[in-house]
Amino acid sequence: MPAHKLDSATFQPFETDFGIERELLLQGIRLKYGYDFTNYTESSMNRQVEAVLKKTNFKTPLELLDRVLKQRTFFDQILPQLLISTSEMFRDGAFFRLLRNQVIPVLKTFPTFTIWSAGCGTGEEVYSLAILLEEEGLLDRATLFATDVNPKSLRSAKDGIFPADQMKVNTRNYVEAGGLTALNRYYSSDYGLIKMNKELMRNTVFSEHNLVTDHVFAEAQLILCRNVLIYFNRALQDRALSILAGSLARGGFLGLGSHESVRYSPFASRFEVVDEKWRLFRGN
Amino acid sequence: METSVSEGPALLAIGASAGGVHAIRELLRILPDSFTAPIVIVQHLPRGPRLDFNMIYGYRPGRRIVEVEDKMVPRSGDVIMAAPDYHLSAERDGTLSLSQDAPVHYSRPSIDVFFKSVALSYGPRSVGFLMSGANHDGAEGLLHLHRAGAVTLVQDPKEAENATMPNSALALFEPDHVLTLAEAARFLKGRQLENENLNRRRS
Numbered sequence: 001m002p003a004h005k006l007d008s009a010t011f012q013p014f015e016t017d018f019g020i021e022r023e024l025l026l027q028g029i030r031l032k033y034g035y036d037f038t039n040y041t042e043s044s045m046n047r048q049v050e051a052v053l054k055k056t057n058f059k060t061p062l063e064l065l066d067r068v069l070k071q072r073t074f075f076d077q078i079l080p081q082l083l084i085s086t087s088e089m090f091r092d093g094a095f096f097r098l099l100r101n102q103v104i105p106v107l108k109t110f111p112t113f114t115i116w117s118a119g120c121g122t123g124e125e126v127y128s129l130a131i132l133l134e135e136e137g138l139l140d141r142a143t144l145f146a147t148d149v150n151p152k153s154l155r156s157a158k159d160g161i162f163p164a165d166q167m168k169v170n171t172r173n174y175v176e177a178g179g180l181t182a183l184n185r186y187y188s189s190d191y192g193l194i195k196m197n198k199e200l201m202r203n204t205v206f207s208e209h210n211l212v213t214d215h216v217f218a219e220a221q222l223i224l225c226r227n228v229l230i231y232f233n234r235a236l237q238d239r240a241l242s243i244l245a246g247s248l249a250r251g252g253f254l255g256l257g258s259h260e261s262v263r264y265s266p267f268a269s270r271f272e273v274v275d276e277k278w279r280l281f282r283g284n
Numbered sequence: 285m286e287t288s289v290s291e292g293p294a295l296l297a298i299g300a301s302a303g304g305v306h307a308i309r310e311l312l313r314i315l316p317d318s319f320t321a322p323i324v325i326v327q328h329l330p331r332g333p334r335l336d337f338n339m340i341y342g343y344r345p346g347r348r349i350v351e352v353e354d355k356m357v358p359r360s361g362d363v364i365m366a367a368p369d370y371h372l373s374a375e376r377d378g379t380l381s382l383s384q385d386a387p388v389h390y391s392r393p394s395i396d397v398f399f400k401s402v403a404l405s406y407g408p409r410s411v412g413f414l415m416s417g418a419n420h421d422g423a424e425g426l427l428h429l430h431r432a433g434a435v436t437l438v439q440d441p442k443e444a445e446n447a448t449m450p451n452s453a454l455a456l457f458e459p460d461h462v463l464t465l466a467e468a469a470r471f472l473k474g475r476q477l478e479n480e481n482l483n484r485r486r487s
Binding site: 016041042043044046047048051084088227229230231233234239243257258259260261263264277 | 288334350351353354355356367370371373374376377379381382383384385386397401404
């Protein structure tokens, strides 16, 4: 096919050369390693690439691309920096209280059920879920799937080791979430680190899953996908929401981040709002 | 991106920190109804329980204040507030997006992050307004807006409750106007009516 110039009516040039080079870097990563960041939200991706440049002392995304293509270990090193991962246990205590009050009673009606923590990062969310289920006497009826695109995060999630200085916030969240005992009953501390009780993960399966490139994952009664979709542009959000909708059992619950919504997607009609403030939805 | 100069600015981007609540409240109170461009505000606020912004900034019929939601599209008449603990960016596809990457100037949301994204998306179709604040967030972002051809406004340091933020912008470059809130309201009203070509180029 002969080369042709793109239609000037629909072609939107990038504002900056940095934007073009960022796009080439992401295409290179996609072609070489299969991680597809090309439909991530531009602004935050710009900032992540800038941060990686600063840290690695490369001047431009193109220089970075050259190194990324030549050295797998270098790519493995920068991958976590491209993926933003911030989490706390029982993050938004009120949301977890809502799970306790609205979702747990429904889960109690099932002999067994499945929960999917999509984009579990380093595991704070899935430990919180396990504690909630343990306190409600439901952990042994549950299968929890904890998935993330980043294998490094999954490994530390499995290890269940966290900096002790995070536990102050986590404990406050736990109390706000209506925790029944004390959070420190679920971990042991040593040398500035804490280790979560292994028993909590007895029914949890950790697995790599990519909402960008993979497909429907499980049939779950509850899916949590909180502060993951914000990093996707509208088109990619639609794709991810179709996977989440397809992985939800009839009448199952979906929890999003406090400022995320299904409102803007074509799958909006597949969900009913259970709680507007804390973004809890139910599949119909 | 198509430039619609006849409708005045496509976005008013406001950044404020300490002392900003009063300033924003006052500006929203005196801004005439004829100013219909969407207003998006990044104000440093502590993370805590969800806030009722209409209570804080004063409810006014026809100008309801909403907290941002990821991928929301600003529409005429909207006043949209950033959410505590999330960076807010304006994307080239017209949406607003949220992110939890590292704080900038100890702030999330950061005004620099927001203004820089507006410079890349709305560019010359935007007006940036930096108000009262006790830190240096926003100055660099306002410079990005200036270079992108946006109109840049800084609250008069003599009027601002905290002059650090306005002064830090003034130390960095010369914005288009240094205005009191009353002057800014008049200026913005004029912007809307005069059909001024905002798409002028700067070097």
